[in-house]
Amino acid sequence: MEKKKNKKVFLKVVIIGDSGVGKTSLIHRYTSTRFLQDFKPTIGAEFSNKEVVINGKTVVAQIWDTAGQERYQSLGISFYRGADCCGIVFDRSDHSSFENLDTWKNAFLKHGAPKEEGTFPFLVIGNKSDLDDGSLVKERDAQQWCADNGNLEYIETSAKDNTSVEEAFTKLIEKGMEREKVNLVELPDRMSQKNKTVNLQRDVAKDVNRKPQKKKCC
Amino acid sequence: MDNPKDSLNNALKDAKNMKGKEDKKKRIKDVLDHKPINIRELREHCISEFGLVDSSIRKKAWPILLNIHDKVKVKDLDDDNTTTPKFIIFDKDKSWNKHQNLEDEKTANQIDKDVNRSFKHFTSVGIKNKISQLSRMMNSIFQINQDWFYYQGFHDICSVPLMVFDENMAFHVSISISNYFIKDFFKFSFDKGINPALMLMMKIIQVTHKEVYEKISFLEIPPFAVSWIITWFSHNLNSSEDICRIFDYCTASHPTASIYLAAATMIHNKDKLEDLEEGDIASLHLIFQKLGTDNFDLEKIVALTEDLMKTYPPEDLLYENRKIGLENDSPILNPSLQLTTKIIQVAEETQEKYIIFPHDKSPKSGKYLSVGNLAAFLILIILYFIVQYYRSLTWLKAERNDSKAI
Numbered sequence: 001m002e003k004k005k006n007k008k009v010f011l012k013v014v015i016i017g018d019s020g021v022g023k024t025s026l027i028h029r030y031t032s033t034r035f036l037q038d039f040k041p042t043i044g045a046e047f048s049n050k051e052v053v054i055n056g057k058t059v060v061a062q063i064w065d066t067a068g069q070e071r072y073q074s075l076g077i078s079f080y081r082g083a084d085c086c087g088i089v090f091d092r093s094d095h096s097s098f099e100n101l102d103t104w105k106n107a108f109l110k111h112g113a114p115k116e117e118g119t120f121p122f123l124v125i126g127n128k129s130d131l132d133d134g135s136l137v138k139e140r141d142a143q144q145w146c147a148d149n150g151n152l153e154y155i156e157t158s159a160k161d162n163t164s165v166e167e168a169f170t171k172l173i174e175k176g177m178e179r180e181k182v183n184l185v186e187l188p189d190r191m192s193q194k195n196k197t198v199n200l201q202r203d204v205a206k207d208v209n210r211k212p213q214k215k216k217c218c
Numbered sequence: 219m220d221n222p223k224d225s226l227n228n229a230l231k232d233a234k235n236m237k238g239k240e241d242k243k244k245r246i247k248d249v250l251d252h253k254p255i256n257i258r259e260l261r262e263h264c265i266s267e268f269g270l271v272d273s274s275i276r277k278k279a280w281p282i283l284l285n286i287h288d289k290v291k292v293k294d295l296d297d298d299n300t301t302t303p304k305f306i307i308f309d310k311d312k313s314w315n316k317h318q319n320l321e322d323e324k325t326a327n328q329i330d331k332d333v334n335r336s337f338k339h340f341t342s343v344g345i346k347n348k349i350s351q352l353s354r355m356m357n358s359i360f361q362i363n364q365d366w367f368y369y370q371g372f373h374d375i376c377s378v379p380l381m382v383f384d385e386n387m388a389f390h391v392s393i394s395i396s397n398y399f400i401k402d403f404f405k406f407s408f409d410k411g412i413n414p415a416l417m418l419m420m421k422i423i424q425v426t427h428k429e430v431y432e433k434i435s436f437l438e439i440p441p442f443a444v445s446w447i448i449t450w451f452s453h454n455l456n457s458s459e460d461i462c463r464i465f466d467y468c469t470a471s472h473p474t475a476s477i478y479l480a481a482a483t484m485i486h487n488k489d490k491l492e493d494l495e496e497g498d499i500a501s502l503h504l505i506f507q508k509l510g511t512d513n514f515d516l517e518k519i520v521a522l523t524e525d526l527m528k529t530y531p532p533e534d535l536l537y538e539n540r541k542i543g544l545e546n547d548s549p550i551l552n553p554s555l556q557l558t559t560k561i562i563q564v565a566e567e568t569q570e571k572y573i574i575f576p577h578d579k580s581p582k583s584g585k586y587l588s589v590g591n592l593a594a595f596l597i598l599i600i601l602y603f604i605v606q607y608y609r610s611l612t613w614l615k616a617e618r619n620d621s622k623a624i
Contacts, residue, residue, distance in 0.1 A: 019370070020331040041332050043371045043453055044444035047503040062500050069328060069370045074408050075441050 008051075009059045011176045012082055013169075014112070016104050017089035018097035019068030022127040025159035026089065027065050030169045035160055042067045045079055054173055061173055073107060080112030085121040085176035087168070092126045092136040092156070101145060121175035122152045125168055130158040235268075243271045250278050257282065261470040265524055267517050269466030276382050276462060283469045284394035285555055286387075312386050320357040325368045329356050332373040351385040352377055355392060366396075366404035369412075371445055374452040375400065378465055381458055398555050399473045402548050403448045413439060414542040415447050415477050415550075421539055422481040425530050430484060433491045437499060442506045446480040454509070460516050467520055472532040473550045475523070482523040486515060 015023045019041065028036050031050045046065040051058060064083075066076040080086075088104050090097040101124065114120045124146050126137060139156060146152040155171065157164045242263070249259045260279055263270060270276050320326040333353045337345050355376055360368055375395060379388035396404070402411035416439045424431040434440065445453040450468050452461045468475045483506075490505045536551060544551055 019328060020335075039335065040338060040453065041335055041370045043449070044441040045503075046507055047500055049500075049504070067370060071367065071369055071406075071408070075412075075439070075444065078439070078441070 011084045013061050013063045014083040015087045021089045021091040021097050022159050023089050029159045029165045077111035085172050087123045089125045091128045093128050093131045098137045123172045124154045126156045129156045130161045239271050264466040264470030269463040273382050286390050314358045317358045317361040318354045320361045336377050355389045367406045371449040374449040409543050414544050419477050419481045427485050430488045436497050443480045447476045450476050474532045478523045478526050482519050486519050
């Protein structure tokens with residue numbers, strides 16, 4: 001048991017949401033503790049790692065940053081598979097990004113196809129709280145949306161001011177860990193477990209290759 | 219790490235490169251000054267080490283390579299009856315500017331978000347002005363071509379001509395690059411452009427470097443290569459000189475060049491794949507996603523790309539993968555710039571100028587086959603009529619003889 005406690009937990013965290021809401025900035029703030037003024041749009045997907053200790057366990061968060069433009073969704077969906085938790089980000093100063101939360105959540109459930117659709121750990125993140133000029137999406141409205149959509153948890157952040165960024169990711173990781181409680185396994189097993197979910201096509205290809213061999217035997 | 223011997227070697231290397239660049243600039247200037255301009259030589263300079271070297275040369279060469287002229291008079295190579303050319307080089311048409319109000323609001327919003335995140339890695343003054351120029355250009359491009367769908371990353375492509383030219387010329391260069399090279403990526407479905415390009419990249423690696431392919435084949439479509447291919451590395455590289463060098467290479471090559479470049483980038487870094495476990499997408503992504511920003515071995519990768527293009531030419535690649543999903547109007551399937559073989563006469567201001575587009579690569583040109591076929595067919599028909607005529611003559615003669623005999 002003691003040995004098991006020391007083992008690292010690998011968690012796949014996926015961050016989605018409209019273009020320009022600050023997904024990359026949030027991740028960058030969390031993983032490198034800096035705010036990038038000169039960020040670029042994410043094309044395809046980007047990946048980063050962060051090792052943290054949460055509740056006495058060492059966790060390696062594998063964070064996938066995805067492109068916000070709708071067109072890129074067909075590429076993004078290959079990253080949804082095998083996710084342990086998902087952060088949906090909107091820009092509090094851009095109401096249409098709030099209205100699109102629905103679309104993002106549904107796309108994730110459809111393409112990520114997690115086993116527990118109703119209870120999958122999402123965290124809704126309202127970013128750019130620093131831009132407060134009275135016209136931001138109100139906390140009450142965001143909380144209401146979360147309540148109506150499966151009692152999701154909501155947090156308000158500012159990647160620029162570094163407000164609640166660490167808290168948001170910690171929450172997300174804790175949620176992911178809760179879900180994974182039953183199967184905290186070490187790296188190699190965990191990786192191979194992921195492979196199975198990601199490489200369906202490859203496995204099919206292998207099976208196809210196997211068939212002729214069987215025929216030869218007969 | 220930095221021992222004196224290394225720094226001496228580096229200094230020597232830098233000095234050698236500087237000399238090489240100066241020499242090359244002179245040679246390219248000779249090509250550009252010598253009328254008629256030999257496009258084949260110009261293309262060879264784009265491909266070989268250092269490309270076109272600097273922006274003063276690019277200003278003259280890119281429009282020629284991209285076939286941008288106001289009015290041109292096309293003459294057949296065999297026609298020696300040369301008339302005096304009276305046309306002006308380069309498109310001065312600014313009418314595109316009337317279309318800068320993009321009706322498609324969603325695209326306009328996306329463009330707005332992306333252009334405001336442009337030029338971030340360039341530290342020159344007047345960035346704000348460049349951003350508004352970029353915005354006007356891109357809105358016009360999608361207002362004029364309403365069947366093109368904007369993709370994030372195209373703004374990176376358009377920002378490169380804006381570093382070299384004024385707004386008007388940058389617009390025409392961007393349009394030409396789109397039409398002749400990257401139009402496939404504007405298709406609404408990624409299955410008709412971006413995914414086939416990624417699959418072709420994997421095929422190049424599979425055919426030319428099987429050992430590398432086996433390491434990465436668990437990924438059917440490698441997402442980290444998307445921006446390499448669809449932005450010609452302009453999204454990834456930090457140095458504007460390096461980006462322009464890639465544009466030299468791509469504008470002078472087959473439209474699959476950026477796909478070959480992406481394949482070469484992975485092959486060149488194959489040592490980094492040694493410890494990669496099968497299925498470890500995260501590590502594979504980490505290896506390649508930052509490649510563009512640090513230590514991009516540019517000249518070696520370009521040279522390797524050229525090797526790949528020779529060992530597994532685009533014609534073979536595209537023939538063997540002809541059902542990959544590209545549509546008939548794909549510039550990848552119809553590399554029109556490479557097929558131009560006419561003399562184009564252009565006058566630049568008062569000075570006469572001739573440009574030769576010699577018969578380049580692409581021996582499998584459909585045009586030539588059809589011209590040959592047509593000629594053969596005509597000759598056959600003519601022969602047939604001659605024979606018929608001759609036979610009818612002899613028949614008449616025989617009949618006359620017969621009637622005489624009677």
